[in-house]
Amino acid sequence: MGEVMCRNLVLKGDAEVVGYDVRPEPLARLAPTGVQVAESMSDISSRCSIVFLSLPAAEHVREICLGDGGLLENCADGTIVIDLSTVPPALAQELNTKFAVRNIAFADAPVARSRHAAVDGTLSIMFGGDTEILERVRPHLACMGTDITHCGGPGTGQVVKILNNMLLFDTCLSIAETLAIGERAGVDPQLLVDTLSKGSADSFALRTHAGRAMLNNNYPTEAFSVHYALKDLTYALEIADETGVEARAGKLVREFFNRAIEAGLGDQYYPVVKKLVEGNS
Template identity: 50%
Template sequence: MKAIGSLGFIGLGVMGEAMCANLVRKSPLPVTGTDMKREPVERLAAIGLIPADTVAGVAQAADVIFLSLPAGAQVEEVCLGPGGIVSAKGQVHTVVDMSTSPVKLTRELAARMAAYGITFVDAPVARMRQAAKDGTLSIMVGGPPEVFERVRPFLTTMGTDITHCGDVGSGQVVKILNNMVVFMTVNALAEALAIGRAAGVDGGLLFDVMSKGSADSFALRTPGLKSLVPDTFPEQAFPTDYAIKDIRLALELASQAGVGAPAAEHTRQLLEATSKAGYGRAYYPAMIRLIEAAKVQAAP
């Protein structure tokens, strides 16, 4: 196997900047990075990142490149588009996609990159922005076992739960379904909160009692108690439009497998309505605004 002497990171957004910061601080290898915005590059350069102006600049400097991009289209462009990793003809031999991308595209990219001698694996992440800052993400990896073992030490700089899920694309499957269940659970919590308040019960008390019983969950304790109850949906958290992207990926996967998912479809419709109502950039539990508005409209 080819040696790993240098690392790269492309995509320094809300999650990517924090993830790259942990990689820079904790890895013994030099890290070269870039982003379309210069501000995060400059912030990370202050702690040791080697800044690059372009994707090609990263590809020419790094053996292994980590990606944290908005969607599969950007991943494909960065890998195979003009000025991308392949066209740079650099030294990179492994690409680790930490974005949330379609499973089918992920497997296609792995085959296409292999034709250029580059191994492509998926390693999407779960948990919130604070976990990215703290280096406590859950990371789900799809790829050959030997490649997983080689990149695992670098992934441990960013996460505490690193799971090999199977062949290429398997990490995406697990991540997408994880998010689907979380969104559906938040949908259920929002409905319960709306009903409870309408029946005269304090929302904080309702969720506190639920957290002591069989309804307890991460969704109840985090988006539930910290967002739904105080009715706070900041834009710097996981936005509704991102949730729509992920649940659409889950439904696409369900369709490909011939599995019906009516509950997930209901949550997709609610999220899309939430975005259309002006909450596309707001934290996705803002869906409760539409649930409560429907309650008012339905009242006699």
């Protein structure tokens, strides 16, 4: 996701873009678009007034921000750091507090929708932070997304994104069950999806995850995997515990994700849980 978002910053924006990744391949692919390659995070800190992060998990964000040679240590006063990753709200709030001591602005701005949306620059971006910072970075966010929602203060963007994913995962499991029941009852799966999408059961998950993945048993490893889905669901269930909500549906989905990983499906696109519902794994 980070690679294509970076590409859109160059192709749709007018700012000079400097990129850094621990892997050389994404930077090599971005070089022809005009992305300049940084040698290290220290290099990014010294060259950039606005830093966007797109990282796999909370531990990576913490290390990049707070670790030795990280952003907190090296960014200049007045730098803006925007985290596009999905991490626990508590971490976003912690980073906001620690960066503020050094006069560095921080906000969380996790993204939603598919990889296709990331490529097209039509992501949904959920912003948690000060309005002034949002308005300063809005032109850059608009290169990556078409819907930018100010969710509130630090950490609220993460809350909304994480709950978005929990609801999506819950829905996908329900769709998998629906397809299994319908097919065993003698209904053509494609007809079932097409018909449901015309009524009150319609949803983004039905049209995309069912239509593109479940109907064709297409669960590529380069898509959002069960491992990543379980990470986000774990964050959601932590919020549920903190707020005193049972979240039984989410816990059931967690059970399926864990079973998928035990079955060797962890690296596949997460709607692969349909195989478990069907009893095929």
